[in-house]
Amino acid sequence: MFDVFGGLLNALGTASLHFLDFNSLVFLIAGTVCGLLFGAIPGLGGTTSLALLIPLTFGMDKADAIMLMGGSMAATSTGGSISAILLNTPGIAPNAATMFDGFPLAQQGRAGEAIGAAATSSALGGLIGVFTLILVIPIAKQIVLLFSPPEFFLLAVFGLCAIAVSTGTRLLQALIAAVFGFICAFVGFDYVSGIVRYHYGIEALWDGIKLVPALIGLFALSQMIDLAVEGGSIATSTTEFKIQRISKGIKAVFKNWSTMLAGSGIGTFIGAVPGVGGTVAAFLSYSTQVQRDTDPDVPYGQGNIKGVIAPESANNAKDGGSLIPTLAFGIPGSAETAVFLGAMVLHGLEPGPRLLFDHEDVVFTLVLSLTIACIIATIIVLALAKPMAYLTLVDAHVLAPTVTVVALVGAYALQGEFGDVVVALVFAVIGYLMIRFQYPRITFTIALVLGEITERSFFQTMGISDDSWAIFVTRNVSLILIALIIISLMVPSLRTWLRERRKARGEPT
Amino acid sequence: MNGALSPRAMVFGLGFLAATAAFLVMANLGFNRTMLMVPIAGAWAVALMGLRPTVEKEHHASLYFAFGIMALMIFFIHETYEMKGKVRNFPLIVGYAGVVLSALDIASVTETTIGRFVTRVLGAMLDPTEIKQRRFTRELVVFAVMSLGVLGIWLFGFLIASPIFVFLWVLIGGGKSLKLSLYVGFATLVFIVGLFELILKYELFRGVVTMWIMEMMFE
Numbered sequence: 001m002f003d004v005f006g007g008l009l010n011a012l013g014t015a016s017l018h019f020l021d022f023n024s025l026v027f028l029i030a031g032t033v034c035g036l037l038f039g040a041i042p043g044l045g046g047t048t049s050l051a052l053l054i055p056l057t058f059g060m061d062k063a064d065a066i067m068l069m070g071g072s073m074a075a076t077s078t079g080g081s082i083s084a085i086l087l088n089t090p091g092i093a094p095n096a097a098t099m100f101d102g103f104p105l106a107q108q109g110r111a112g113e114a115i116g117a118a119a120t121s122s123a124l125g126g127l128i129g130v131f132t133l134i135l136v137i138p139i140a141k142q143i144v145l146l147f148s149p150p151e152f153f154l155l156a157v158f159g160l161c162a163i164a165v166s167t168g169t170r171l172l173q174a175l176i177a178a179v180f181g182f183i184c185a186f187v188g189f190d191y192v193s194g195i196v197r198y199h200y201g202i203e204a205l206w207d208g209i210k211l212v213p214a215l216i217g218l219f220a221l222s223q224m225i226d227l228a229v230e231g232g233s234i235a236t237s238t239t240e241f242k243i244q245r246i247s248k249g250i251k252a253v254f255k256n257w258s259t260m261l262a263g264s265g266i267g268t269f270i271g272a273v274p275g276v277g278g279t280v281a282a283f284l285s286y287s288t289q290v291q292r293d294t295d296p297d298v299p300y301g302q303g304n305i306k307g308v309i310a311p312e313s314a315n316n317a318k319d320g321g322s323l324i325p326t327l328a329f330g331i332p333g334s335a336e337t338a339v340f341l342g343a344m345v346l347h348g349l350e351p352g353p354r355l356l357f358d359h360e361d362v363v364f365t366l367v368l369s370l371t372i373a374c375i376i377a378t379i380i381v382l383a384l385a386k387p388m389a390y391l392t393l394v395d396a397h398v399l400a401p402t403v404t405v406v407a408l409v410g411a412y413a414l415q416g417e418f419g420d421v422v423v424a425l426v427f428a429v430i431g432y433l434m435i436r437f438q439y440p441r442i443t444f445t446i447a448l449v450l451g452e453i454t455e456r457s458f459f460q461t462m463g464i465s466d467d468s469w470a471i472f473v474t475r476n477v478s479l480i481l482i483a484l485i486i487i488s489l490m491v492p493s494l495r496t497w498l499r500e501r502r503k504a505r506g507e508p509t
Numbered sequence: 510m511n512g513a514l515s516p517r518a519m520v521f522g523l524g525f526l527a528a529t530a531a532f533l534v535m536a537n538l539g540f541n542r543t544m545l546m547v548p549i550a551g552a553w554a555v556a557l558m559g560l561r562p563t564v565e566k567e568h569h570a571s572l573y574f575a576f577g578i579m580a581l582m583i584f585f586i587h588e589t590y591e592m593k594g595k596v597r598n599f600p601l602i603v604g605y606a607g608v609v610l611s612a613l614d615i616a617s618v619t620e621t622t623i624g625r626f627v628t629r630v631l632g633a634m635l636d637p638t639e640i641k642q643r644r645f646t647r648e649l650v651v652f653a654v655m656s657l658g659v660l661g662i663w664l665f666g667f668l669i670a671s672p673i674f675v676f677l678w679v680l681i682g683g684g685k686s687l688k689l690s691l692y693v694g695f696a697t698l699v700f701i702v703g704l705f706e707l708i709l710k711y712e713l714f715r716g717v718v719t720m721w722i723m724e725m726m727f728e
Contacts, residue, residue: 179607397683
């Protein structure tokens with residue numbers, strides 16, 4: 001045990017050296033500011049921010065790139081709380097639960113208090129999530145040692161199934177999106193056989209579909225198409241923002257520490273379940289708080305400060321939680337972490353269980369980036385809440401062309417090939433069609449990122465077993481994973497059955 | 510729509526089977542790929558027309574999309590069979606899984622007994638709060654504008670095309686004032702030049718026409 005935690009402290013020490021470098025700190029702050037802005041402006045979100053940041057990291061040192069992107073990841077939901085409180089429009093989906101009590105507080109002239117509470121609980125929730133991640137990493141390393149190719153393959157399948165199930169009522173479409181993601185991952189040079197597949201004579205496809213332009217198209221450009229098709233302002237308000245008494249909000253978090261702790265616990269746990277994400281964490285935390293507090297001073301939904309603290313601490317704590325499956329097993333816990341994995345691939349870091357062993361310094365750089373970014377984001381929000389609030393009113397027709405151009409430049413800049421701009425455009429259309437017809441993009445992205453590793457694991461498994469499929473059912477860990485896959489695929493049927501049973505009994509569904 | 514198949518649907522179903530049979534016979538007789546596209550296209554058209562009456566009007570686009578995906582999966586399997594040996598095993602598993610899933614997806618869109626069963630058991634329900642009535646022409650205009658933007662960048666490069674693209678979108682697409690449009694266009698240019706060319710030292714694409722003009726001038 002001493003060895004495990006001794007190693008942990010050693011890795012933390014090595015990673016912390018990066019933070020002594022001025023340039024690295026500038027990247028972290030830049031990423032944090034970017035995350036705050038993209039989180040605060042409704043319609044953009046953290047995934048768009050990460051997709052646009054990836055090209056900027058090309059040529060950067062691995063650690064600097066991780067710090068830039070980690071900063072953005074940590075700050076998005078903090079930024080999103082501003083528009084939720086002031087405009088009753090969540091910057092990103094997980095901030096929706098903050099609106100219930102945040103907006104009534106703003107209507108009562110207590111916006112500053114709500115923002116103070118949201119920012120402080122976000123920071124503390126984020127720190128608790130990251131602290132849990134640090135504690136879990138040594139345990140995860142021991143579990144990873146039990147895995148070999150059949151388990152890696154099944155783990156990828158399980159991850160996709162779990163995420164597909166978590167998309168709610170669109171399991172079938174999520175699985176189709178995953179299949180499509182695999183198909184795209186097969187294009188180009190096959191490292192197993194050494195042949196070039198599905199390229200149709202197009203030279204640009206010989207190296208496969210490049211991840212970065214594809215991600216830029218899929219998340220940044222498709223979102224802009226969606227905004228442009230919808231048209232109009234993202235948020236309309238002519239209200240003069242009155243932001244005062246922020247310190248009262250900060251004090252409220254410490255006064256209601258149990259609410260913040262419970263929210264952080266829920267957030268971390270939910271975040272660790274692949275695909276469930278911040279929205280569920282925030283709503284679950286809010287509803288748990290409402291149930292726990294049987295005699296509230298102010299009714300929930302009418303401006304109770306605890307109704308801001310509970311969801312905000314949960315949706316920031318989930319960042320640390322969602323990195324547990326991402327870093328330990330290579331299964332992204334959310335769309336953001338899926339794009340983040342894409343960035344890691346760009347920097348030569350292979351996502352998967354070996355990451356914890358081969359690049360421990362990178363893992364801890366990310367952990368520390370999240371920690372420091374949480375604090376920086378809170379300081380920025382507390383200091384600049386008012387000017388940031390006006391940014392949320394930016395018009396869709398100003399935002400869409402500007403982000404489009406920056407995204408296209410980003411797609412090109414990476415390798416200086418115009419073909420990448422075309423790839424980004426093609427994936428923008430694919431991404432938009434997926435939004436329009438409700439095919440979740442997250443499973444597509446995960447399959448695209450993990451396609452090569454999954455195929456390699458399958459090939460190695462078949463090689464070990466002499467093409468016998470029995471290998472999957474003769475190993476304990478494989479059997480557990482198969483059981484988990486089956487259970488996860490049964491969830492929608494089970495959900496329907498339970499709903500119908502309740503309906504038949506006349507209970508609320 | 511009580512779930513039972515109408516005689517019309519039965520006729521189209523048989524038409525689909527006939528087209529499939531024609532495909533198999535032609536494939537066995539060694540017809541080339543282009544000729545095989547005829548029964549495939551026929552089967553697709555018959556299946557689409559047959560299924561249309563069983564689908565709510567607002568879900569017609571979803572039906573076409575699901576058909577498109579299934580076509581892609583079949584095409585992928587066909588291409589995978591061109592490969593030899595064990596390397597095609599995993600892509601084939603993925604492709605066949607895709608065909609089964611997309612067939613279920615098509616079924617889920619229909620208001621039939623099978624469709625309702627698939628929706629219930631596999632969870633394929635369209636979220637009513639997410640269904641947005643979008644105008645197809647508006648979508649086409651946005652795609653066209655984006656494509657023209659990329660074409661403009663290819664012809665004239667980022668430094669010329671980007672600010673013009675942003676300016677025109679804000680002015681015409683957004684109906685904003687000339688002053689604001691000019692300001693946003695210029696700000697975008699300053700941002701991309703400042704960040705990408707000056708700070709990150711990337712040389713942005715200059716455009717084929719611009720490069721040609723530059724070459725002519727220096728010659």
